[in-house]
Amino acid sequence: MHKDPHSSANSTDESKIKLLPLRPASQVMQLERLGSFHQSRLSFMRTLVRRMVAENWQITSPLFDLDDQGYGTVVYEVEAKYGTFSYVLFSHYLDPENRNDRVIANQWDLTMALCEGTVDAEQLEFLRANVPKQEAGRVDSRVLVLSRANRSARTFEYVVDELSQGRQPDVDVIAEVGYLYRTTAAYGSGKLGMADWEKVRTKHRDFARPFAAEMFTCYMLRHFSMQQADYLAAQRGPETAVTLHQDIRRYLGIGNSTGLGMAPFLINHPLLINQWIEMRETALATAVVASEVGVDKATMARLDMATERVIQHLGEIITADERQKNSNVVVREELQALHLWLQEQAADLAITHYVWADLIQYAEQHWHIETQEVINTMLIELYPDLVDGLEEQMGTEESQQITPEMSVADLLAIIEDKYDWALAIDFSKHESMGAFWYRSQEKMEPRLGQTNIDMGMEKEMPLAVGRRVRECYDLLQHYNKTCPEQNVAHFIMQCPNYSGIVARIQTMAQSRYGDIRENLVHSDVLPIYLLRCKLSFFGVSKFDPRSRLWVRNTMFQGAPLISDFGSANADDWQFPVKPVIRPL
Numbered sequence: 001m002h003k004d005p006h007s008s009a010n011s012t013d014e015s016k017i018k019l020l021p022l023r024p025a026s027q028v029m030q031l032e033r034l035g036s037f038h039q040s041r042l043s044f045m046r047t048l049v050r051r052m053v054a055e056n057w058q059i060t061s062p063l064f065d066l067d068d069q070g071y072g073t074v075v076y077e078v079e080a081k082y083g084t085f086s087y088v089l090f091s092h093y094l095d096p097e098n099r100n101d102r103v104i105a106n107q108w109d110l111t112m113a114l115c116e117g118t119v120d121a122e123q124l125e126f127l128r129a130n131v132p133k134q135e136a137g138r139v140d141s142r143v144l145v146l147s148r149a150n151r152s153a154r155t156f157e158y159v160v161d162e163l164s165q166g167r168q169p170d171v172d173v174i175a176e177v178g179y180l181y182r183t184t185a186a187y188g189s190g191k192l193g194m195a196d197w198e199k200v201r202t203k204h205r206d207f208a209r210p211f212a213a214e215m216f217t218c219y220m221l222r223h224f225s226m227q228q229a230d231y232l233a234a235q236r237g238p239e240t241a242v243t244l245h246q247d248i249r250r251y252l253g254i255g256n257s258t259g260l261g262m263a264p265f266l267i268n269h270p271l272l273i274n275q276w277i278e279m280r281e282t283a284l285a286t287a288v289v290a291s292e293v294g295v296d297k298a299t300m301a302r303l304d305m306a307t308e309r310v311i312q313h314l315g316e317i318i319t320a321d322e323r324q325k326n327s328n329v330v331v332r333e334e335l336q337a338l339h340l341w342l343q344e345q346a347a348d349l350a351i352t353h354y355v356w357a358d359l360i361q362y363a364e365q366h367w368h369i370e371t372q373e374v375i376n377t378m379l380i381e382l383y384p385d386l387v388d389g390l391e392e393q394m395g396t397e398e399s400q401q402i403t404p405e406m407s408v409a410d411l412l413a414i415i416e417d418k419y420d421w422a423l424a425i426d427f428s429k430h431e432s433m434g435a436f437w438y439r440s441q442e443k444m445e446p447r448l449g450q451t452n453i454d455m456g457m458e459k460e461m462p463l464a465v466g467r468r469v470r471e472c473y474d475l476l477q478h479y480n481k482t483c484p485e486q487n488v489a490h491f492i493m494q495c496p497n498y499s500g501i502v503a504r505i506q507t508m509a510q511s512r513y514g515d516i517r518e519n520l521v522h523s524d525v526l527p528i529y530l531l532r533c534k535l536s537f538f539g540v541s542k543f544d545p546r547s548r549l550w551v552r553n554t555m556f557q558g559a560p561l562i563s564d565f566g567s568a569n570a571d572d573w574q575f576p577v578k579p580v581i582r583p584l
Helices: 044-055 121-136 153-164 171-177 197-203 212-236 246-251 260-268 270-293 297-315 322-347 356-366 369-381 384-393 408-418 465-482 488-494 496-508 528-538
Strands: 010-013 018-020 058-066 072-079 084-091 110-116 143-151 179-187 253-258 435-439 446-450 541-545 551-555
Touching: 018 270, 044 212, 044 384, 044 528, 058 212, 072 121, 072 212, 084 121, 084 212, 110 121, 110 212, 121 143, 143 212, 153 171, 153 179, 153 212, 171 246, 179 212, 179 551, 212 253, 212 551, 260 270, 260 446, 260 528, 270 356, 270 369, 270 384, 270 496, 297 322, 297 369, 322 369, 322 541, 356 369, 408 465, 408 488, 408 496, 465 488, 465 496, 488 496, 528 541, 528 551
Parallel strands: 179 253
Antiparallel strands: 010 018, 058 072, 072 084, 084 110, 110 143, 143 179, 253 551, 435 446, 541 551
């Protein structure tokens, strides 16, 4: 395994004059690579759990009012480091015929709200009247997040039945699904009258990182799901019931299905995506630089253990998607080769110096792109003391501004330099314009239509960044020939419809990453890569694509429990594997 071809140093923090070998955007921002990312130490679930465990958040339930069927109201009080919050949950009977995980559903097994402060009787009644309605209701700015969830009927009933009869559920049965409930949405940032992001970020330090409040809402759903299962088992078998084994509790997560609704976020928030990816790439580069003094045998042994764990994790994923199934097989085979090589290094006493840049280069030259990104994730995991501080830099202001005094010639030069990938696309080909994005009025969800076949092209969403850049470039070239030495302000006055893409080009030219280097309106585009990219930053695991348009996944599987808060925690729940439960 040889020298890393991407080891040219780039400045990432001028104040510290810190040079790191960040990978170029031409490599990182390819859609397939973004769709091969996995959870890392900087993912929002991981950083939230580390905070809760280290700060020993106190979570109690002053109200736990469920009937013998598990329906009723529960209020959890959360004493975090900087503030007090309430998690209010309503459990409802849901007719199986009305069970629907789509956005258009209007009934759910559970509805929840995360609120600031404590909740008095008056506010509880207000929430009871509105939270179960979700989008049809209205809340106020005391609410930070609104969410809902449905049971996994198969797994939930099985677990409750086993516990009620004094038995622990079979881990193999649990692993087929991996959760008792699945969330179908978590709304925040001002929707339906809730507190906006500016308020959450500035007033509530505990949730001042991106999506922290939404992730906490899902974490508490996981906690309730297991508490409700224990409660119902005790109701059904008061003389025989047992509670869930701690290792099974840690293994259980929360289910989630993500469709095209998430895809526009990555396009519409390029500065935020740039920040997320730059911090992840900085973490990877930090690991590479740390190895330049040599990797000791203990660190290589930790990588070997992680490799074996990923092999097992991927082998336990159940998916009917042939592409993902084949990818998992290939990645496992290639990681098996890595495992054997690491064992050889451990046995070779002559090996005293190794750098991760060589491993990265070897993977890039010989192995599948998803194998490469799994390895990168594992390398980041080896250096928590060096990379965890980057979690405070995952947010940024999303603001795109026009620089009107810039010359048209300079803007053309920027496009040729930063958007060469867009200029390389031949949009005269039918397949290059074969798809369009629109929002379905009936389903209230983004959709991907076929050009000149599906209705709705006049309602197209502005997600074709590459095509828009090309159109702008062609107009700029013509304008520069007919009106030489003019600036951007003059061009915008002549072509006001292009002010948005000009602002994006000028703003993103100052960032390292951000724009996805793909034709997102190609007839064969794979939106699932967009979904996986964002989900990896959330921190999910076990990707199970259901088509090229939506994917099932699991949240918080393997994560510490509330009972683990305040204890020493290694934060090693990445790539969860089935626990081995030994009979008592």
